[in-house]
Amino acid sequence: MVEVRRAETALEAVDLVKTYSAGRNKPPVPALRGLSFSAARGTVFGLLGPKGAGKSTTVKILSTLSAADSGSAHVAAIDVAAKPDRARQALGFVAQKPGTDPMQTATENLLLAGRIHGMSRRNAKARARELIDRFGLTDAANRRVDTYSGGMARKLDVALGLMHHPQVLFLDEPTTGLDPQARSEMWHEIARMVGEEQVTVLLTTHYLDEADHLADRLAIVDHGTVVAEGTPEELKSDLRGDAVHVDLAEADGRARAVLQRVPELREITMDGCTVRGRTDDGARALPPVPAALEDAGIAVTSATLARPSLDDVYLQHTGRSLEAAGDEDPKALEAAK
Incomplete structure (x- = not known):
C-alpha cells in the first residue's frame, strides 16, 4: 500500500532533520526540524517562507545535493538517499544562482547538459533546439550567455533543468530579480509545463503573489518546519x-x-x-x-x-508577517550553507 501511494506521489519528505555547524565553540544551527510534505504528480507545490526558513535546505536534500541527518525523501518514488543516481535522472534542478557557463552560448550550455545526462549528440541537439524555441531564445542561441539580460539568462537556467525530460523540476526562487514582464513570462512557462507535460514542480519562493498564483498546494515553512499546508484558497478561507x-x-x-x-x-x-x-x-x-x-x-x-491574504495566513501561524520574518534571516545559517 505504501509503495502504491508513493508511485502516485511525485515528491515526499518525511520528518527531515538537518543541522549545520556554526563553527568552533558555537552551538549548531538547526535548518530543518522534522519537515514533512508530499506533492502529487503534475502539480506545482510551493514552499513559502522567508530566507533562512529551510526552503533551500529542503530542496538540496530532495535533489541529492545534501544529506539529511534523519528522515526520508522520495522523488518519483525513488529514495534519494539509497539511490541518488536514479533520483538525479528523474529530477531537474534550477538553483537560485545561475547554472550556466557565461562564456558559452545557450546552445553550447544545453548540449553539454544533455551529454552529461547521457543523451546522444543527435537527441541533445534536437532537445536544445526545442527548448531554445520554447523559451524565445532563438535569436540569441549562438550568443554568449554573458550578453543576456537577467530574464533571458533565467529562462536558459530553466531550460537546462528541463533538458533531460525530468519528471520533477525544482525551482528555487526562480523569479528573484526579474522585471515584471520576465516574471510573467516565467509564470506562464511554469503553468504550461505542468499542464501540458505533467511535470511536477517544487517551487520555493518568498513572493506571496507568486505562491498564490502558481501553487496548486503549498506549505508555509517557519524555522525549519511546516506550520500550515493546503491550497492557497483553503489556507485563506480558514481565516x-x-x-x-x-x-x-x-x-x-x-x-x-x-x-x-x-x-x-x-x-x-x-x-x-x-x-x-x-x-x-x-x-x-x-x-x-x-x-x-x-x-x-x-x-x-x-x-x-x-x-485574507497569504501574508495574513503566515501571520496567523507564526505571529509575524512574512516580510518581518525575512528580516530575521540568521547570518549563521547562511554562513553554514
Missing part, C-alpha cells in the same frame, strides 16, 4: 472575516492596547509601524479604528480593509 491593516506615522506601543478596545476587532498584532486585526464586519469595524488611534494621539497614515 474568518476581513483583515484590517493600519499604518502608523511612527511606531507606538500603545496602538495595540487602543485597538483592543474596539469591539469589532480581534487577533490584533503589531509589527513596527503596522497594526493588523481581523473583523467579521469590516463596514462597522474600519471607521472606529483611525478615530480611536487619533483620539489617543497616535497618528495614522492609512487604514485599509481586505480579504
Whole structure:
C-alpha cells in the first residue's frame, strides 16, 4: 500500500532533520526540524517562507545535493538517499544562482547538459533546439550567455533543468530579480509545463503573489518546519472575516492596547509601524479604528480593509508577517550553507 501511494506521489519528505555547524565553540544551527510534505504528480507545490526558513535546505536534500541527518525523501518514488543516481535522472534542478557557463552560448550550455545526462549528440541537439524555441531564445542561441539580460539568462537556467525530460523540476526562487514582464513570462512557462507535460514542480519562493498564483498546494515553512499546508484558497478561507491593516506615522506601543478596545476587532498584532486585526464586519469595524488611534494621539497614515491574504495566513501561524520574518534571516545559517 505504501509503495502504491508513493508511485502516485511525485515528491515526499518525511520528518527531515538537518543541522549545520556554526563553527568552533558555537552551538549548531538547526535548518530543518522534522519537515514533512508530499506533492502529487503534475502539480506545482510551493514552499513559502522567508530566507533562512529551510526552503533551500529542503530542496538540496530532495535533489541529492545534501544529506539529511534523519528522515526520508522520495522523488518519483525513488529514495534519494539509497539511490541518488536514479533520483538525479528523474529530477531537474534550477538553483537560485545561475547554472550556466557565461562564456558559452545557450546552445553550447544545453548540449553539454544533455551529454552529461547521457543523451546522444543527435537527441541533445534536437532537445536544445526545442527548448531554445520554447523559451524565445532563438535569436540569441549562438550568443554568449554573458550578453543576456537577467530574464533571458533565467529562462536558459530553466531550460537546462528541463533538458533531460525530468519528471520533477525544482525551482528555487526562480523569479528573484526579474522585471515584471520576465516574471510573467516565467509564470506562464511554469503553468504550461505542468499542464501540458505533467511535470511536477517544487517551487520555493518568498513572493506571496507568486505562491498564490502558481501553487496548486503549498506549505508555509517557519524555522525549519511546516506550520500550515493546503491550497492557497483553503489556507485563506480558514481565516474568518476581513483583515484590517493600519499604518502608523511612527511606531507606538500603545496602538495595540487602543485597538483592543474596539469591539469589532480581534487577533490584533503589531509589527513596527503596522497594526493588523481581523473583523467579521469590516463596514462597522474600519471607521472606529483611525478615530480611536487619533483620539489617543497616535497618528495614522492609512487604514485599509481586505480579504485574507497569504501574508495574513503566515501571520496567523507564526505571529509575524512574512516580510518581518525575512528580516530575521540568521547570518549563521547562511554562513553554514
